[in-house]
Amino acid sequence: MEQVCVLGAGSTKYGKLEDSISDITVQASVDAIDSAGIEPREIGAGYISNVFGVADKQVHLGPVIMSNLGIPERPSLSIESACGSGSASFREAFANVAAGFYDAVLVAGTEKVTHTGTEWTTTYFSYCSDFFYEGQAGASFPGLFASMARAYLNEFKATEEDFARVAVKNHENGLLNPKAHLQKKITIDDVMASAVVASPLKLYDCCPFSDGASSVILCSEKFAKEHGGEYIRVTGSGRGGSSAALQGREQMTTIPSTRIAAEQAYKMAGVGPKDIDFAEVHDCFTIAEIVDTEDLGFFEKGKGVAAVREDATSRGGEIPINPSGGLKSKGHPIGATGVGQVVEVYDQLTGKAGQRTVKGATTGLTHNFGATGASCAVHIFQSV
């Protein structure tokens, strides 16, 4: 197996964007190619992740992106795994480079939905649930995560204010990220006073609908060394699944796919949770970040809220979580999110994260799931 590396990274701003889905994907990809210091023709294949290309009337995005980059003859494909599409695509690219099928590939995640309005978006996103059991019963994602939050409140010593702290922390980080969608300082009172979306979750417990694109160049270490740019190593990769419908799970306060993916990734990297310096995790709702940090092994089950209360997950804490601002503040263009997490880790480990830098970090982790965690991928990265 080849040692796989991230050689370059680029992102559009996340938020409400005017350009087409093709254009924003090309913009992020050109930035990643420039950052890597390579020419487009050195790219062997394109791995695109996207969920609702139909919203911008463009599916089969791969050839459009490759053609716009001037390399139409290169193979490409799109990967979808709901909100976990980006990390699923990253994993496929990783496997192909590790196996030697390509020396270098483009991984580009993208989504363009805000122009369609909240009603359309909420409806279409519900198609990512197990629609037979959930979506058609009216159980869209705010409701499903509210069920998890309610179960957590019942099972452990936690309050709604604890969830609010996650939002406050991630908005603080996002203020330092020029690419973030919601660059706004908020307080616990702001969260508590915001409109109830699905009790106990309020508006500020929820990530926004965002447009955006993020790209990275993934390559063998041999290729990275020959091209002389700054690179980081991908040392662990894992994927797992959970029952598609929440009702099929034994417990509501843990996500099995996270545990499976994390175990594989830790094993491949030869490290454990204590070796991780910071993590970008899937905080589509504040409750998700709490559950994630427990399932990833950073804290015992039920102790995730105490960790937030004690600032252990803040940027200067024991294990900073979502220094980028996370889905909550940076935004959540669903097909791009998993790749955007890798962009943040690349920026952090190569000294490009500016004011939000996690000091002394050499090992980062990304965790990105689809729906309520029906699909999940975890990756571990180390600086050279």
Added chain:
Amino acid sequence: MEQVCVLGAGSTKYGKLEDSISDITVQASVDAIDSAGIEPREIGAGYISNVFGVADKQVHLGPVIMSNLGIPERPSLSIESACGSGSASFREAFANVAAGFYDAVLVAGTEKVTHTGTEWTTTYFSYCSDFFYEGQAGASFPGLFASMARAYLNEFKATEEDFARVAVKNHENGLLNPKAHLQKKITIDDVMASAVVASPLKLYDCCPFSDGASSVILCSEKFAKEHGGEYIRVTGSGRGGSSAALQGREQMTTIPSTRIAAEQAYKMAGVGPKDIDFAEVHDCFTIAEIVDTEDLGFFEKGKGVAAVREDATSRGGEIPINPSGGLKSKGHPIGATGVGQVVEVYDQLTGKAGQRTVKGATTGLTHNFGATGASCAVHIFQSV
């Protein structure tokens, strides 16, 4: 690299189906699992291919399929590359098994669109073109392939009756395929008298919109031997790309991605066009089959029509093309088609093709592309 094999295969009937997209995918997958003689828990991951899950309100299909098969913890993802989705997904599964990431995986292609009606389907399919240049200008696929057909008529000694012969041949094959969508004998006169869709292409030059699902089990040869079922080897795999918009190509009568993918697949398999006993090729329109057979090296450029006239591509001919009936008669559920081609090759090479058996065949090829060939994959299979 592990030698990769196809151990089992299953398909629903192609046509207008009543069951949901999830249900038809599970049906085909259960058939493939039974055919392989394995238990679902022996499957390491699921590779789903699908384009318009939104049409049946279910994207993020992987976890739904894995959950219904009783293996929710296994990772899965969906791959889209327009009408070439099935072969792109097959290739990813192939790469992962070849590299040793999994011993056995499920590859399932699926599509459910007929319930939405012709207008919706034509519109959505146009999102698979380069929408900026083609779809929004009204250039949907019948029009784009008509441009290719017109160019072919201008450039070579060919007639509209030559194209019609492709349809007649494929319908003859499809009559022997109980899973085929259009089981109807037609004549050249029928084709010539059918309604003009986009001149020079008439209704019977076009494949139908179909629902359907096809699945195969892909595994290492070690796994196949241990499980004792009938299997065939995947000896060659290639992928390529072409300019997304037809206008970006130098020639209209050749598809660059086919040539690139074929060259890679032949090289990996260590064979040439003359070693192929039969092929399932992408005949979304009759002109496509002519161009395909030339680009795959079976005939010189411009000679594909003579080959059809002389019955070289008929079931008893020199190189039988589309013994299954092809997209034209078997049908074209776009996310399933590329996997369905592999099902046909498996059935042919393991003696399960009944009356449509290509006698003495030991080597088969599949060729499946997206849009007007912007993406393409070619695979080569050999019996054990």
